[in-house]
Amino acid sequence: MKFLIAGGAGFIGSNLCKKLVEMKHHVLCVDNFATSNSKNISELNNNKYFSFINHDIINKIDFELDVDGIFNLACPASPDKYQLNPINTLKTSFLGTLNLLEISKEKNVRFLLSSTSEVYGDPLEHPQLEDYYGNVNCFGPRACYDEGKRIAETLCYNFHKKFKIDIRIPRIFNTYGPKMLIDDGRVVTNFISRSLKNQNIEIYGDGEQTRSFCYIDDLIDGLLKIYFLDQKVLNEPLNIGNPTEFKIKDLAKLIIELTGSSSKIIYKKLPENDPLRRKPNIDKAKKLLNWEPKISLKEGLKKTINFVKKN
Numbered sequence: 001m002k003f004l005i006a007g008g009a010g011f012i013g014s015n016l017c018k019k020l021v022e023m024k025h026h027v028l029c030v031d032n033f034a035t036s037n038s039k040n041i042s043e044l045n046n047n048k049y050f051s052f053i054n055h056d057i058i059n060k061i062d063f064e065l066d067v068d069g070i071f072n073l074a075c076p077a078s079p080d081k082y083q084l085n086p087i088n089t090l091k092t093s094f095l096g097t098l099n100l101l102e103i104s105k106e107k108n109v110r111f112l113l114s115s116t117s118e119v120y121g122d123p124l125e126h127p128q129l130e131d132y133y134g135n136v137n138c139f140g141p142r143a144c145y146d147e148g149k150r151i152a153e154t155l156c157y158n159f160h161k162k163f164k165i166d167i168r169i170p171r172i173f174n175t176y177g178p179k180m181l182i183d184d185g186r187v188v189t190n191f192i193s194r195s196l197k198n199q200n201i202e203i204y205g206d207g208e209q210t211r212s213f214c215y216i217d218d219l220i221d222g223l224l225k226i227y228f229l230d231q232k233v234l235n236e237p238l239n240i241g242n243p244t245e246f247k248i249k250d251l252a253k254l255i256i257e258l259t260g261s262s263s264k265i266i267y268k269k270l271p272e273n274d275p276l277r278r279k280p281n282i283d284k285a286k287k288l289l290n291w292e293p294k295i296s297l298k299e300g301l302k303k304t305i306n307f308v309k310k311n
Helices: 011-022 038-044 086-107 143-163 187-196 216-228 248-259 283-289 297-310
Strands: 002-006 026-031 050-054 069-072 110-113 167-172 201-204 210-212 237-240 245-247 265-268
Touching (some): 002 011, 002 086, 011 026, 011 038, 011 216, 038 050, 069 086, 086 110, 086 143, 110 143, 110 216, 143 167, 167 216, 187 201, 187 248, 187 297, 201 248, 216 283, 245 248, 248 265, 248 297
Parallel strands (some): 002 026, 002 069, 026 050, 069 110, 110 167, 167 237
Antiparallel strands (some): 210 245
């Protein structure tokens, strides 16, 4: 098959491109390197199954495409990055998704939107089920990403209802692993890089807030199962993440232990609207996809630490 992967040079996108190419699918990677890295796809550049176009999906895609499916993974995902240009972040989620959905309609091909656990905001229900509407502040610093993804989901819903487009909407929870940008401010790479330098690890808040960390290989497996499973019931959101919940301070301690670091933990003020708890209910994914994460946090962190060391 031939796939368009928007955001294909990003963390998740590049890992997806690599996997699809290994499966002998043809991949057209579309990216503008706003928050991604050309190194992520360098190993694929000479592969006959891979091609690349430098393009910002905010702008109309006016070049001819012959594709059998579309994956939209194009959007800054780190708070540090998406808050740098919040209006552009919103445009990527709305206009970018709209432009890709128009292609999906024209070609009548399946469309996967990488949504996010951030659609649940700072959740009042725990763990989060797909039918939870969320607790999102539309007038805060994180809203450009949270509300951007919510409107992108709504676009998919309406294209499905009006034009019968086959949509897939994985709501991705915290993911980590090789090909992450080391300096993008996300907690895992931030803690690892500071530990390797024996610098203080800064925790925002008291460290009691929780996240659920899914290793990239498990996530890619989940995305492919969502995409390729031919069931119309999947035309609705589906949580993809690791249901094992960790306190942020425990994550820091584990990384210090695994790196043999002398780093100390210091505490700073919690940012506005930063979620206090985050854990997916993945019963739906288990039932429909026969999927659940297999790689433990300790095992995944060891692989990620090796990646950060090399880079």
